[in-house]
Amino acid sequence: MLESFSDVIACSPIRRAVVACILSGASCSLLSVFVVLMRMPLIGVSMSHAAFAGAVIGMVLGFNPFLSGLALCLLVAAALGPLSDRTDLDPENALGIVFSFLMGVAFLGMGILTRTKASALNLMWGSLLTLSQTDVLILATVTAALLLFVATMFKEIGSVLFNRRLAASSGVPEKGIYYFLLFLTGAVVSSNLATVGGLLIFALLVQPGATALQLTYDLRLFFVISVLAGVGACLSGLAVSYVFDLPSGASVVLMSTIFFAAAFVFSPKRRKSKLNVKDWKDA
Amino acid sequence: MIEVANLSVTKGDTRLLSNVNLKVSQGELVGILGPNGAGKSTLINVIAGFERFDGALSLWGQRQAWRRPRSTRLRIGYIPQTFEVDPAFPISAVEAVLTGAVGRVGLLRRAGVSEKQDAMRLLEMMRIGHLARRPLGQLSGGERQKVFLARAIIQKPDILLLDEPTSNLDIAVQREVLNLIDEIHLAHSITMLMVTHDFNLLPASMERAVLLKRGRLVFDGEIRQALSGENLSKLFDYPLATFDQDGRRFVSYA
Numbered sequence: 001m002l003e004s005f006s007d008v009i010a011c012s013p014i015r016r017a018v019v020a021c022i023l024s025g026a027s028c029s030l031l032s033v034f035v036v037l038m039r040m041p042l043i044g045v046s047m048s049h050a051a052f053a054g055a056v057i058g059m060v061l062g063f064n065p066f067l068s069g070l071a072l073c074l075l076v077a078a079a080l081g082p083l084s085d086r087t088d089l090d091p092e093n094a095l096g097i098v099f100s101f102l103m104g105v106a107f108l109g110m111g112i113l114t115r116t117k118a119s120a121l122n123l124m125w126g127s128l129l130t131l132s133q134t135d136v137l138i139l140a141t142v143t144a145a146l147l148l149f150v151a152t153m154f155k156e157i158g159s160v161l162f163n164r165r166l167a168a169s170s171g172v173p174e175k176g177i178y179y180f181l182l183f184l185t186g187a188v189v190s191s192n193l194a195t196v197g198g199l200l201i202f203a204l205l206v207q208p209g210a211t212a213l214q215l216t217y218d219l220r221l222f223f224v225i226s227v228l229a230g231v232g233a234c235l236s237g238l239a240v241s242y243v244f245d246l247p248s249g250a251s252v253v254l255m256s257t258i259f260f261a262a263a264f265v266f267s268p269k270r271r272k273s274k275l276n277v278k279d280w281k282d283a
Numbered sequence: 284m285i286e287v288a289n290l291s292v293t294k295g296d297t298r299l300l301s302n303v304n305l306k307v308s309q310g311e312l313v314g315i316l317g318p319n320g321a322g323k324s325t326l327i328n329v330i331a332g333f334e335r336f337d338g339a340l341s342l343w344g345q346r347q348a349w350r351r352p353r354s355t356r357l358r359i360g361y362i363p364q365t366f367e368v369d370p371a372f373p374i375s376a377v378e379a380v381l382t383g384a385v386g387r388v389g390l391l392r393r394a395g396v397s398e399k400q401d402a403m404r405l406l407e408m409m410r411i412g413h414l415a416r417r418p419l420g421q422l423s424g425g426e427r428q429k430v431f432l433a434r435a436i437i438q439k440p441d442i443l444l445l446d447e448p449t450s451n452l453d454i455a456v457q458r459e460v461l462n463l464i465d466e467i468h469l470a471h472s473i474t475m476l477m478v479t480h481d482f483n484l485l486p487a488s489m490e491r492a493v494l495l496k497r498g499r500l501v502f503d504g505e506i507r508q509a510l511s512g513e514n515l516s517k518l519f520d521y522p523l524a525t526f527d528q529d530g531r532r533f534v535s536y537a
Contacts, residue, residue, distance in 0.1 A: 169361035171386020
C-alpha cells in the first residue's frame, strides 16, 4: 500500500500537491477541534512559530529544516505542558513570552541567512506546488498518527475536551492525553511548514474547528465537519492558486475563511429559535 | 477511611493549610465550613489529588502521594461549583454524565449499554431525564449541577468530594440539590466531604462538621455544636447568632 501511495505522489507535482492538500487539510483540521474546544489558539500560534523558528535555525546551521523545526516544536511542547499547568504563572502570559521569543529567534535567523532567503520565506507561507516526495510521506505519517490517536482515544478525548479537571478526577489520563496532543501539534505544524507555511498554518489550526462549532452539537460530527472544511479549503485553495496563479498557502487560508464565514452566516446554532427542540427530546 | 495528619499546603509565600489533622469514617457526610480563604477547597483538592501537600494523607489505610494511580482516582468522585459551559459546546447532558464513566470503562473500550442506561437512570433520579439530549451549555445552572451530580455518581466512587455545590444557584434549586445529596448519601452510603460557606444550606444527613479558619482546623465535631453562635462569631470575627426551626439550625446576624 505504501508503494502504491509512493507511486501516486511520485507521479507529478500537481498530483502530489493534491495529496498533500488532503493530508494537510485533514491533519490541521483534526487539531483545530482541540484548539477551538480547549480554547488554546495561542498554543497553536506558539507551536507554528516554533516550527518556523526551528526550520530557519536548521537552514542557518545546515540541517534539514523539517527535523530542526520538529525538534524545536517538541521542545516547546515539552515546556508548554508543565508551564500551562502551573497555577502561579498565567498561561496566557507564559505563551506570550514563548511566542515573542520564537519570533525573535526566527527573524534573527532570517537576518543571519546570507543566501537562500527565498526558501526561508517559503517556510512562512508554504508552497504546495514545490513539495518533495519526502515532504508528503512525512505529512502522511503524521496525519495517520493523529487519526489513530483520535480514533482509539475518542471517549477519553471527549472527556478531556469537556473539562480537564473533571476528566482527571474520574481516572482519565488527562495529562498524558494533553501532553501527547501538544506533541502531535508540534509534529503536524512542522510537517505542514512546506505546505501552508509557519505563519499561515495558524488559520488552518483555528478555522475548520470554528466552522464546525457553528454547525453541530455532536462531537463525532464535529470532527467530520472540521476535516471536510479543512480538506475542502485546501483543495479549493489549490485550485484557485493554480487557475489564477496566486500563492497557494494564501489561497488556502482565504478559502478557509470563506468556509467559516458561510458556516457563521447559515449557522443553525446561532438561529437557536429555529432549532427543533423536539429533536433533542426524541433523539 | 480518610486520614489526614499534619497536612500543610503552601503556595509562594502563602500558607493555605497549616497542620490540619482529620479522620473521616466510611459512610460519613462531613461539612467543611469556614469563611472565604479558610482553605476549605484546598483541603478537598488535596484529597482529590489536585494539589501538592506536605504531611500525610491516607485513604483506605494506604499512604497517598499527590499524584495517584488510576485505580485510586476512580474511587474518588468530585463535584465542582457549577460552571458556565459554552452554549455551542458539542456535548449533551447525557454525554456529560457518561464522561464520568470513561475512566471506569478503561482505555480502548467503548461505553456499553449498561453505562448508557445508568446515565439515563441517574438523570431521571435527578429529575432532568427529559433534558438528556439537550446541549449542556443550554441548561440552567441548577440543571447543570444535577448533571455534575449524576456524572460523579456514575463513576461509582467510594468518596465524594463536593466543592460548594450550591453556590450560584437560586434558592429553590439550592434546596433541591441538597435533597439530592441527601438521597445519594442515604442510598449509596458514600463517604462525603462537602465544602460550603453558607451554614443555612446544609444537607439534613450532615451530622458532623469541621471549621477552618485561615488554613487551620479550629473545630471538629457534631454539626449542632459547630453551628453555635459562639463558634461562628469566633470563626468570622463577627457577632452571629443561631436559631432552630423545624429541627434545623439557622444562622443570622446577632
